[in-house]
Amino acid sequence: MQQSKNIAIVGSGLVGSLLAVYLRKAGHQVTIFDRRPDVRKVEFSGRSINLAMSNRGWSALRRIGLEDEIRKLALPLDKRAMHVNEKPLYFQKYGKEGEAIYSISRGILNRKMIDLAEEAGAVFKFEEKVWDIDLKQATIYTGDSETTPWTEYKFDLIFGADGAFSRVRHKMQRQSRFNYSQHFIDVAYKELTIPANPDGSHKLDNASFHIWPRGKFMLIAMPNLDGSFTCTLFMPFEGEVSFESIDTEAKAEAFFEKYFPDIKEDIANLKKDFFKNPTSAMVTIKCFPWRYDDKVALIGDSAHAIVPFYGQGMNAGFEDISVLFDKMETHGDDWDKIFSEYQIARKPNGDAIAELSYRNFIEMSSKTANPMFLLQKKIEKKFAENHPEAWVPLYSRVTFSDHSYAEALKIGDKQERIMAEVLQMPDIESNWDSPEVEERILELLGEKVTV
Secondary structure: OOOOOEEEEEOOOHHHHHHHHHHHHOOOEEEEEEOOOOHHHOOOOOOOOOEEEOHHHHHHHHHOOOHHHHHOOOEEEOEEEEOOOOOOOEEEEOOOOOOOEEEEOHHHHHHHHHHHHHHOOOEEEEOOEEEEEEOOOOEEEEEOOOOOOOEEEEOOEEEEOOOOOOHHHHHHOOOOOOEEEEEEOOEEEEEEEEOOOOOOOOOOOOOEEEEEEOOOOEEEEEEOOOOOEEEEEEEEOOOOOOOOOOOOHHHHHHHHHHHOHHHHHHHHHHHHHHHHOOOEOOEEEEEEOOEEOOOEEEOOHHHHOOOOOOOOHHHHHHHHHHHHHHHHHHHOOOHHHHHHHHHHHHHHHHHHHHHHHHHHHHHHHOHHHOHHHHHHHHHHHHHHHHOOOOOOOHHHHHHOOOOOHHHHHHHHHHHHHHHHHHOOOOOHHHHOOOHHHHHHHHHHHOOOOOO
């Protein structure tokens, strides 16, 4: 058992709320500050991408006894459903039998996690804006604005779980030798909705992650428990086909009819959402160190914001908490050692999942409709079935295992080099499942591959 500390968490999102439950179970006093209103009392903003809970997220919830409660909010998706124009709908299984990602509404899960943190004894202070932090003294200053009087709160420890544009990290950035970078991609996203059928059933297969890959842009759809689908349109900010170029309802209708003809009946609804909901940017943020002495630490997006194309943002944040608690169990009250080992363990993995997430946008938007890419996936799938100990596909390693992201990236790069050589074999399209291909992969696995 640790000595009880008075701990502040800035940010009441998914990671902040789960961290509060963990800290309360460890016997600490926890206060959570958030500049926003209580999400349980407001309508959702139309700025969300449905969450894809996978192995790492479930592991962190299981460890604290919340897995069964959260599974009630989730729908299992065991495959991609590919909507390619002028081709029949086809499906790609994610992994082995029984392996699935789970679609959960971000807003619904956030509300539930706040309820669970309150039940565990955490105190929430909503609409209380943090303007300054004294890092050395672990003191937070809140107020209505930068110019009005501030309230001072003294703590033993502070966690910054306040997202990509973290106020806690902003203060840490002013320290000497603090490294920081941010990179916005040129693609934006907009939330859309496909409503349920009149009887409450889903209009599309509700065990699939639906993708409409269109090269430089794409649409995805994930099912909700109420029969609706939360859709996300990813598209460039500017250009010939872009959010900027679709500036009238007529253009929006023509856009959806041209590129998404199989959901024509929902165009009116999509068109309405297109102009009602905001167009949002996506950023990758890297920084180091993630802590200030034994007083302050960053966790989740405040330490490693990533683009959403691997569905790992929440899962990575939840895994941060799990690793932090490994260190707490190992080092007791030595918070200097806890924070030091936590950031060393997690920083390479934060960088790796950032890279993997960016690459997956290219795969989802362009490659999933490419015949050679599909052939590669067929070869990999068959080889993995025959040699499960020698080949775990990259997606499975990231999504359905606890192997580190850094290890997944390194092994995935080697697998990609091997497959580049295999796809150069004569008549590979017709001989893809031949013993020669299998033998070549085994041979390449045993040697250094260069391309």
